[in-house]
Amino acid sequence: MKILALNGTYRKNGTTTTLINKALEGAATIGAQTEHLLLKDFDIRYCTNCLKCYGDVASEIAPCTHDDDMTAILKRIKKADGVLFGSPVHMGYVTGLMHVFMERACFRLARPTGEIFGLKGCPEPRLTDKPRAAASIVTAGWVPEEMRQYCDLGTQWLKENVPMLINGEFVIDQYAAAYFPKELKDEEWHRAFFLRELTETQQREAFKLGKTFASRISDGNIGPYDVATLMEAFEQPENSD
Ligand SMILES: Cc1cc2nc3c(=O)[nH]c(=O)nc-3n(C[C@H](O)[C@H](O)[C@H](O)COP(=O)(O)O)c2cc1C
Incomplete structure (x- = not known):
């Protein structure tokens, strides 16, 4: 079982990286082979x-006019059984880098x-060789749970796009969510x-997320993408583990 983490942080040793490493440690206890890619390094x-990609309906991984590192990353997704997406919250959303990647x-x-x-004319998966599982970790610097x-x-x-x-x-x-070891004074909030x-x-x-994620994959009960799953994601905005 292979789990690939794609990390959209800009900080190699920040909170997102730390939590992804913990999740991958957890996944490894279930026997997962793990790989952690910082998108900023590519x-x-x-x-x-x-x-060009849109016009090619035959290819499993469609071609692109850019000759950069994307093809190598997409090939790693194809090999993976599970993909863990990580991103800091930037302006209420994923980072620009994660969005560019997507x-x-x-x-x-x-x-x-x-x-x-x-x-x-709606998009449907090209990687139909096997179903893959997805998970995510997002980190915030300010907004509580x-x-x-x-x-x-x-x-x-x-949740709407990855499946x-x-x-x-x-x-x-x-x-x-953001956590501060002491209550912040009014003049500290801007920092x-x-x-x-x-x-x-x-x-x-x-760590537990990584274990659960790997266990679900190892149990073999991950289904392929279907439109009903997509609709569920739209209907349950508060849905988490
Ligand atoms: C441009 C920018 C926008 C941010 N927007 C938010 C935000 O909307 N809400 C929030 O709680 N934290 C926000 N943060 C704080 C980051 O989410 C927080 O520092 C996160 O833990 C950083 O992850 P990292 O340690 O992997 O870099 C923002 C940080 C930056 C740099």
Whole structure:
């Protein structure tokens, strides 16, 4: 069982990286072979909407006019049984880097031959060789758990889009809310991002997420992408593990 983590952070040793490492440690206890890629370490250029990928409906991984590191990463997704997406919350969403990555993956991993609610030309998976599982960890520097709905649009967006790209199911997610070891004074709030710390509980939760994720894959009960799954993701914005 192979689990690939794709990390959209800009900080190699930040909170997202720490929690992904914990999750992968947890997954390894179930026998997963793990790989952790920091997207910032790769040459990933912007999609130019040239439509080369969109125009090729036959390929399993569609071609692209850019000659950068994307093809290598997409091939790693194909090999994986589970893909863990990690991102800090930036302006209530995933990072720009994660979004650039997803735009580039969009029609390279999905072909526009599907049909949803009678609408033809919808994207459907190209990687139909096996189902893959997905999970996510997002970290925030300011917004507490109880206000997640105002901050974490990224998890919902990943749930709506990832199952189609990897041909599978979204299994579990973690929102690692901001935590400050002491109550912040009024004059400290403008420095909150600097004062935020990860809690032991959040690190344990990430470890457990990795174990649960790997167990679900190892049990063999991950289904391929289907439109009903996509609809569920739209209907349950608060759905988490
Ligand atoms: C441009 C920018 C926007 C951010 N927006 C938010 C936000 O909307 N809500 C929040 O709680 N934290 C926000 N943060 C804080 C980050 O989510 C937080 O520092 C996160 O833990 C960083 O992850 P990292 O340690 O992997 O870099 C933002 C940080 C940056 C740099």
